[in-house]
Amino acid sequence: MMERLTALGFTSQEARVYVALLQQPFATGYELAKSAGLQRANVYQVLSALVDRSVVARVSEDTPARFVAHPPAEVLGRIKRQTAERADSLIADLAAVTAPQEQAAFTLRDRAAVIDHTVTLVREATRRVAVCVWASDLDWLAGPLRAASEAGRQVVVNVFGDAELDFGDVYRHESLSRTVGGHLLTVAVDHTTALVASFDDPAGAVFTRNPALVRVVEKLIRDETYMAAIYERFAPELEAAFGPHLVNLRTRLLPPEQAQQLISIVGFGADSAAGLLAPSPEVHP
Structure with a gap:
């Protein structure tokens, strides 16, 4: 779960704090530091960044401050919409500067x-x-x-x-x-x-x-x-004109190993196979 959150733009510490706050609403920074396994000073820095991005909210002005996590559907839904908008815009921008590739x-x-x-x-x-x-x-x-x-x-x-x-x-x-x-x-x-x-x-x-x-x-x-x-x-x-499975025609045009394979499939004997694989007579004008 943490790896999937980091793939969406969370740092590893942000992911740990967000999940911890989902599990423990109205927690203080001290409580989150314990549950997320982080230093208290680091937790407050992470919380400040998450508040700025509307991922969590401070719900009290008292000391110590308490926090709640915004619902995952809201947070991840917003990330999904923003990512799609950025991707669509980038597709258009990159298409405008991409050299034609039809020859490739x-x-x-x-x-x-x-x-x-x-x-x-x-x-x-x-x-x-x-x-x-x-x-x-x-x-x-x-x-x-x-x-x-x-x-x-x-x-x-x-x-x-x-x-x-x-x-x-x-x-x-x-x-x-x-x-x-x-x-x-x-x-x-x-x-x-x-x-x-x-x-x-x-x-x-x-x-x-x-x-x-x-x-x-x-x-x-x-x-x-x-x-x-x-x-x-x-x-x-x-x-009737070209033999079973068109073998008389196809053996003249296939690579030798494939011609041998076709002959074995059709089931000709050795003499017939030799005749089929013989070089075609030269035609002179």
Whole structure:
């Protein structure tokens, strides 16, 4: 409790005296010095400062003087209002002197920071949120996405794995057991902000307001959406042309280790795998 009071601007001695006076109304400085464990001279200095800040009040002119603490709801409510007013004013003042940062990309270094920033971006959306997300991450992201949808924002969700969602435009991709490329998350908000994260160890992310980078992430999410919709409608024809799970096409474009992973998922034998991983023939004009 003392640490929380000092975080709000009390000194450690002020916090101890205020709590002691809440517990012992109409106490004298001598009584407070004993209960708070302070020197009597220090207590009177602290009481004088607290009276000036309307945290405590002197209630007698007799000697020795007696004091009472103002109610916590009044004291802390005033601190809360003053802090909010100062923060709002400072936000405006700092915004006026801040250089444009739309060209920058910022890095987040751990899973907790990625989750916190992603939730903040979704909550602050005013028009649209689009994501590509693993089903397991909906444990923490579904709530903010639902709130955005209920607030009238367009919500587009590309989900990898099994998940039941009853809000937004949902596009379903392969199960997690068939997903290659790692545990990724992509988010685009209001066509102005984008975040790309990896939850593989070490987890981290990059977010940006750079217009060109935001458009790249927007396009990636749109392409995933198109692919899910097309695959749902034309899966037999696509797999007839490109193999199960589009393996013939995808192995030509994936990094070698991911191509090997995809082949093992699909279940080809060694000879077929060697053929799939062979270099593409050169094409000469």
